[in-house]
Amino acid sequence: xxxxxxxxxxxxxxxxxxxxxxxxxxxxxxxxxxxxxxxxxxxxxxxxxxxxxxxxxxxxxxxxxxxxxxxxxxxxxxxxxxxxxxxxxxxxxxxxxxxxxxxxxxxxxxxxxxxxxxxxxxxxxxxxxxxxxxxxxxxxxxxxxxxxxxxxxxxxxxxxxxxxxxxxxxxxxxxxxxxxxxxxxxxxxxxxxxxxxxxxxxxxxxxxxxxxxxxxxxxxxxxxxxxxxxxxxxxxxxxxxxxxxxxxxxxxxxxxxxxxxxxxxxxxxxxxxxxxxxxxxxxxxx
Amino acid sequence: xxxxxxxxxxxxxxxxxxxxxxxxxxxxxxxxxxxxxxxxxxxxxxxxxxxxxxxxxxxxxxxxxxxxxxxxxxxxxxxxxxxxxxxxxxxxxxxxxxxxxxxxxxxxxxxxxxxxxxxxxxxxxxxxxxxxxxxxxxxxxx
Numbered sequence: 001x002x003x004x005x006x007x008x009x010x011x012x013x014x015x016x017x018x019x020x021x022x023x024x025x026x027x028x029x030x031x032x033x034x035x036x037x038x039x040x041x042x043x044x045x046x047x048x049x050x051x052x053x054x055x056x057x058x059x060x061x062x063x064x065x066x067x068x069x070x071x072x073x074x075x076x077x078x079x080x081x082x083x084x085x086x087x088x089x090x091x092x093x094x095x096x097x098x099x100x101x102x103x104x105x106x107x108x109x110x111x112x113x114x115x116x117x118x119x120x121x122x123x124x125x126x127x128x129x130x131x132x133x134x135x136x137x138x139x140x141x142x143x144x145x146x147x148x149x150x151x152x153x154x155x156x157x158x159x160x161x162x163x164x165x166x167x168x169x170x171x172x173x174x175x176x177x178x179x180x181x182x183x184x185x186x187x188x189x190x191x192x193x194x195x196x197x198x199x200x201x202x203x204x205x206x207x208x209x210x211x212x213x214x215x216x217x218x219x220x221x222x223x224x225x226x227x228x229x230x231x232x233x234x235x236x237x238x239x240x241x242x243x244x245x246x247x248x249x250x251x252x253x254x255x256x257x258x259x260x261x262x263x264x265x266x267x268x269x270x271x272x273x274x275x276x277x278x279x280x281x282x283x284x285x286x
Numbered sequence: 287x288x289x290x291x292x293x294x295x296x297x298x299x300x301x302x303x304x305x306x307x308x309x310x311x312x313x314x315x316x317x318x319x320x321x322x323x324x325x326x327x328x329x330x331x332x333x334x335x336x337x338x339x340x341x342x343x344x345x346x347x348x349x350x351x352x353x354x355x356x357x358x359x360x361x362x363x364x365x366x367x368x369x370x371x372x373x374x375x376x377x378x379x380x381x382x383x384x385x386x387x388x389x390x391x392x393x394x395x396x397x398x399x400x401x402x403x404x405x406x407x408x409x410x411x412x413x414x415x416x417x418x419x420x421x422x423x424x425x426x427x428x
Contacts (some may be wrong), residue, residue, distance in 0.1 A: 038298065044295050055328070207313055207329035217353060224297065
């Protein structure tokens with residue numbers, strides 16, 4: 001049986017763990033608020049961008065652009081967004097699991113990782129990690145999205161990549177975040193929309209012409225999509241961390257209560273035993 | 287007099303929103319002036335300082351590339367960066383202009399440094415810095 005001192009030590013250590021998890025919980029909560037605000041503030045831009053791109057695409061026929069080309073037989077490129085730090089529950093491992101399910105042929109897949117967790121996982125298992133971005137996951141900037149998009153566009157244009165997918169965690173609510181895969185390139189969905197709704201032509205004037213405007217818009221559209229995903233991922237990361245840490249704090253509280261009770265029982269048992277011994281000793285002397 | 291609603295949106299926020307008399311922008315194809323009841327139009331924008339005319343005054347807004355959608359009642363400018371003069375950090379803009387100029391010089395001079403410099407990037411950065419300084423009302427040359 002553990003001695004009183006051991007139990008006391010244990011209680012002390014659980015209490016200090018609880019202090020840390022509680023602090024992390026509060027930090028995550030306040031950062032989550034910022035991240036949510038950033039995701040909301042990005043919405044008008046992202047919506048408008050999507051709307052204009054699809055409008056323009058409807059007005060363009062026989063348009064060729066490096067980003068609309070198909071390079072058959074090329075590799076598959078996957079962009080995975082995870083966190084740099086742990087202690088966020090299953091956040092990173094869920095995103096990684098989703099990404100792994102997208103890998104059909106390991107030798108024919110390249111990965112771009114955002115966050116230390118994804119990099120460590122994939123490079124330790126012999127995947128081809130061609131670029132990595134560290135230090136952006138918690139507070140992504142528009143420039144980060146731009147760098148990533150430029151990197152992807154360059155690789156795609158070189159012709160060795162057939163498809164580009166993006167795996168990120170969509171933020172639905174503070175307790176509900178779902179990993180999701182989106183196809184980034186080639187921009188296939190624009191073409192289908194174009195086919196279905198060709199009749200509805202908007203009355204826009206395009207300066208200088210629709211094809212050039214679309215060529216100008218597509219790279220920016222990619223940046224916007226990636227930026228929106230980075231913001232969602234950061235909100236998801238923080239909400240996962242917040243949940244994990246608030247659970248940890250609750251568990252620590254429970255553990256402390258149990259240990260306290262145990263401590264009191266052991267102490268009482270000691271006192272009772274001593275009394276019995278004294279009484280027993282006194283009896284023997286009679 | 288008729289006015290038109292102008293909304294300038296950057297990825298992080300709505301930078302500016304007001305009813306204005308006229309907007310003058312520099313598109314990828316040259317300067318454009320937009321008055322109320324303009325025909326619907328979409329065009330790309332280069333980094334520059336937009337001129338917003340309103341009640342007899344003119345306000346400058348720096349944008350760093352993006353595009354503009356015009357409808358008869360409303361102009362939406364979607365810029366990767368957009369800053370009002372009061373939000374611009376003049377020192378930073380000046381420094382970034384100098385750095386960009388140096389990089390372009392170094393690139394043109396050739397030599398070993400050339401490999402490290404992305405000319406397109408440096409030029410874009412120079413344009414953005416110039417747009418900011420223009421919006422502040424200061425000249426690029428100091």
